[in-house]
Amino acid sequence: MSELFTNIDWYDIWIATLDTLLMLGGSLLFTVLFGLPLGILLFLTGPRQMFQRNGLYAVLSLIVNALRSLPFIILLIVMIPVTKLITGTSLGVAGAIPPLVVGATPFFARLVETALREVDRGIIEATQSMGATTAQIITRALLPEARPGIIAAITVIAITLVSYTAMAGVVGGGGLGDLAIRYGYQRFQTDVMVVTVVLLLVLVQILQSIGDRLVVHYSRK
Amino acid sequence: MIEFQQVTKAYQVAGREIPALHSTDLTIEAGQVFGIIGHSGAGKSTLLRLINRLEEPSSGRIRVNGEDVTALDAAGLRRFRQRVGMIFQHFNLLSSATVADNVALPLRLAGELDRGQINQRVRALLERVGLSDHANKYPAQLSGGQKQRVGIARALSTEPSILLCDEATSALDPHTTRQVLQLLAEINQELKLTIVLITHEMDVIRRVCDQVAVMDGGHIVEQGQVTDVFLHPQHPTTRSFVFDDESDEQQADDFAHVPGRILRLTFLGESTFAPLLGQVARATGVDYSILAGRIDRIRDLPCGQLTLALIGGDVDAAMALLQASQVHVEVLRT
């Protein structure tokens, strides 16, 4: 057993895990913060919706699609100057968060839009018939009704962000991905690679089961 | 009172105009249960939704209690909608909120009452619709009839003067339909509330409505007291609803071989239960055979319609006697 894991410095792994969690937490927070309003805007301006604006919706759609079609690894590199401008560095946890957020927000916004579209039109109509303002329709009817869908979307985006953080490691983001590449790949220390991959897998499993539990808890249908 | 003045509505679909309501004048008196019946696509929902401007009219004016609602700005429209309740075929309850929270929603949106007042009113409403024990359940845990009761309690929470019902019983079984209609009738009496309901079932109209309008192809083709329209339908669409598609011509064919004068008698109220036919037959010496008949109730008013063939004796005297006894007599064949 100890033979197998001779290369492993558990302190390094602990630090890398912490970095990954920090990147994940920070980027998830900002992705939800930016993506939720963007998703709501996409929904409202979309076809046959309350604020149908064909032009605006087309432009937003185009931006979202463009960002989603860009491979994340390219986005990481392209973003370097912008990241430096925002955080002062393109390295470490702070340097990784801006590209992670830019990469995940458009995807999350689409998932939110889809979740909102799942809400029965009749419910919007009923709320309108009560004399609700648009803000009230969103906060009192749409978001509560779409809550399970939005939680599922957050779960999906969190897991996507886990794999993105691993890629961010390649360009100096730190974390478990960085460890896997530097030791496992470049120095052929397979055991390090295995441990990091297992840790990432455990993280994904935990995120998925928390998400699933919350979805069940909030589903009343 | 709700007044439509030359109201039209056309939907824009892919740049084309689809007319849904042709120029319509209509007056619905306060305190009435006003029914609108028509086949699917006749324009009933369009007409109903114009009242609280879920649809904007293409032209014309709609006044509610004298106020031109077509001229209201956004804030005015919201205040107006708080005074108009609405219930739906598929209930449209928030699945994420409890029964009590659903009923409280219009009050919370209006923001005029404090928490204690809202709780109190919600409790009273749930009591009224018989759902006190279900306050903390979610809609998914209720039956269809119970869901519609929640819908009714919710629609009444802001104490509106008008209740709009869009096929409110169409998703319910006949037994539950009767219970919900009964509740609507009681509410109409207790609260002096104007109810406008649309349906494709004559039975719904017969059970609760005072007045009825029949719609076809975006027009109101017939309108009047339910007793008149139900017992003496004029327009073919109305007749199809009342007689289940059995045309007069078809009936006449069926009776071709029956001798004598054929009459249709309409009884309303007390006369429905009087032993009239036997008395008339003895007094005038006519014999009769019953060809068709129905006995029914319009709201609380018993009514009946019989198609008879009269043979022998003094048929004219028999007709006069019947008319003198408050029976409406139509001659179908002399």
Ligand SMILES: Nc1ncnc2c1ncn2[C@@H]1O[C@H](COP(=O)(O)OP(=O)(O)O)[C@@H](O)[C@H]1O
């Ligand atoms: N939102 C809409 N967009 C386009 N056409 C509509 C819309 N709503 C209704 N219509 C059309 O208007 C007509 C009347 O519809 P509706 O008022 O729903 O009838 P009903 O309630 O009697 O079934 C139908 O031909 C229907 O297809």
Ligand SMILES: [Mg+2]
């Ligand atoms: Mg309809």
